Amino acid sequence: MGAFLYGVSLQWKLDIRSKTLLITCYIVPLLFFVIMGGIFTSVMPETKYTLIQSMTVFSVTMGALIGLPPSLVEIYSSDIKRVYKANGVPLYLGAALANISAYIHLFLMSFILYIAAPLAFHAELPENPAMYFTSLAVFIAVSLSIASIIGLAVKDPAKTPMFSIIVFLPSTMLSGIMFPMELLPKAFETTGKLFPASWGYKLMTESVFQFENLMPLLLVFILAITVCTILLRRIDQ
Amino acid sequence: MTEAITISNLTKSYGINVVLNGLDFCVQQGEIFALLGVNGAGKTTSLECIEGLRKYDSGNITINGVMGIQLQSASLPGHMKALEAVKLFAKWNKTHLDQTMLDALGIYEFARKQYYQLSTGQKRRLHLALALTRNPDILFLDEPTAGLDVEGRLSLHEQIRQLKAMGKTLILASHDMTEVENLCDRIAILSGGKIAFIGTVEQLGETIGRHYNITIQTDRRIQKYVSDNIGSSLLSLLLQYKEREESILDIQIDRGSLEQHFIKISKGV
Numbered sequence: 431m432g433a434f435l436y437g438v439s440l441q442w443k444l445d446i447r448s449k450t451l452l453i454t455c456y457i458v459p460l461l462f463f464v465i466m467g468g469i470f471t472s473v474m475p476e477t478k479y480t481l482i483q484s485m486t487v488f489s490v491t492m493g494a495l496i497g498l499p500p501s502l503v504e505i506y507s508s509d510i511k512r513v514y515k516a517n518g519v520p521l522y523l524g525a526a527l528a529n530i531s532a533y534i535h536l537f538l539m540s541f542i543l544y545i546a547a548p549l550a551f552h553a554e555l556p557e558n559p560a561m562y563f564t565s566l567a568v569f570i571a572v573s574l575s576i577a578s579i580i581g582l583a584v585k586d587p588a589k590t591p592m593f594s595i596i597v598f599l600p601s602t603m604l605s606g607i608m609f610p611m612e613l614l615p616k617a618f619e620t621t622g623k624l625f626p627a628s629w630g631y632k633l634m635t636e637s638v639f640q641f642e643n644l645m646p647l648l649l650v651f652i653l654a655i656t657v658c659t660i661l662l663r664r665i666d667q
Numbered sequence: 668m669t670e671a672i673t674i675s676n677l678t679k680s681y682g683i684n685v686v687l688n689g690l691d692f693c694v695q696q697g698e699i700f701a702l703l704g705v706n707g708a709g710k711t712t713s714l715e716c717i718e719g720l721r722k723y724d725s726g727n728i729t730i731n732g733v734m735g736i737q738l739q740s741a742s743l744p745g746h747m748k749a750l751e752a753v754k755l756f757a758k759w760n761k762t763h764l765d766q767t768m769l770d771a772l773g774i775y776e777f778a779r780k781q782y783y784q785l786s787t788g789q790k791r792r793l794h795l796a797l798a799l800t801r802n803p804d805i806l807f808l809d810e811p812t813a814g815l816d817v818e819g820r821l822s823l824h825e826q827i828r829q830l831k832a833m834g835k836t837l838i839l840a841s842h843d844m845t846e847v848e849n850l851c852d853r854i855a856i857l858s859g860g861k862i863a864f865i866g867t868v869e870q871l872g873e874t875i876g877r878h879y880n881i882t883i884q885t886d887r888r889i890q891k892y893v894s895d896n897i898g899s900s901l902l903s904l905l906l907q908y909k910e911r912e913e914s915i916l917d918i919q920i921d922r923g924s925l926e927q928h929f930i931k932i933s934k935g936v
Binding site: 447512513515519 | 720736738740741743744745747760781794797800
């Protein structure tokens with residue numbers, strides 16, 4: 431356990447040293463929050479009721495999908511994995527540590543938004559904070575599991591951002607955080623439901639627990655973990 | 668002497684390309700053993716099969732002891748500091764950091780540098796330190812001095828000798844014949860997926876035949892000769908020079924390098 435905790439703290443430090451993760455987990459989401467928060471609340475004042483949730487969904491989706499895959503590609507598409515394997519470090523460790531560290535960063539970023547939104551834009555706090563943070567915890571885990579598939583499946587570091595963007599763009603554009611899903615064309619609305627961001631947003635904006643919003647996230651999570659396990663086994667061989 | 672590694676009838680093919688064709692050899696405990704071969708001879712495949720990094724088709728590999736592996740092509744996350752890497756690997760392998768070993772390898776000189784900031788030599792030393800974190804009985808070093816300058820090379824040779832003195836078994840893959848000649852107790856030459864020669868460097872010379880290089884420098888020129896019988900050849904050469912009335916300034920005789928013997932064996936000459 432000591433080795434694992436040391437690994438988590440080390441990965442946390444590595445993520446801070448890596449400018450990429452700082453940019454994708456903190457700088458860009460904060461910038462987006464400052465600009466879009468100002469625009470949303472002045473154009474549509476009613477968005478103050480869902481501002482924390484929409485900004486959080488954007489930040490988590492971006493931090494996970496754009497921030498995590500490069501760390502995994504660095505480990506699993508290079509000689510690092512061979513060094514780990516050759517010296518008795520299990521292959522899953524790199525993925526586990528990168529995920530846990532990214533989870534902490536994303537939770538921290540979400541908490542910053544939770545505190546900053548009411549102060550900066552008079553955003554309303556969620557009615558049920560306990561349920562909000564539980565939903566957030568689930569959504570971060572699901573987003574990271576999808577990001578892990580990209581990080582483990584893509585071999586070329588140059589192509590990683592391309593695959594991340596392919597998932598990131600529809601996730602944010604069709605999830606309902608920019609425009610209400612009901613206003614989208616039917617095909618886009620249906621497509622949006624394929625991405626966890628839309629279910630995460632619904633789950634976080636509800637004041638009463640809705641199992642039908644949690645179910646798709648759990649299914650995606652189980653599926654993603656299964657795919658990641660298969661990919662890790664392939665890499666190991 | 669006890670055997671640290673026993674390989675018997677090891678085979679490995681990539682499609683129709685047979686790389687290892689019934690490989691047999693043993694490595695004794697406490698010796699420095701080198702695996703040699705031209706590119707494509709199956710050297711790296713053999714090592715990786717023994718190390719457990721590659722699956723083999725058939726045969727048996729018996730290993731007596733814990734292995735430490737320094738790969739030829741190795742890397743770490745760019746932002747990881749040298750000492751952090753050693754600590755991570757030591758913690759994961761449940762071993763204590765050997766300060767003396769780290770000091771001997773000079774890890775503390777660059778302990779706080781991030782991996783991407785390290786020179787080739789520092790990276791090599793770090794990966795050797797990582798291989799040692801398991802406190803191995805058997806150490807695999809794949810091209811340990813590739814890319815190092817003379818100073819780094821000599822320093823690493825000294826560390827390899829110290830590891831042998833500590834009772835560790837070392838298996839070396841190298842292209843540097845001088846290195847192999849200076850460091851190794853025994854060598855094995857791979858050719859066509861099999862062991863073409865196994866023994867000491869001296870035994871290799873005897874297998875090939877007593878082969879001498881003679882260099883004679885006179886007041887007019889420098890000439891080189893190759894001979895299998897040094898006694899009669901040298902006498903005859905000296906008489907020829909005397910007849911031509913050339914003054915001999917210097918004579919150098921050597922038994923031919925391991926490199927020359929290696930090429931002969933590898934090519935099946």
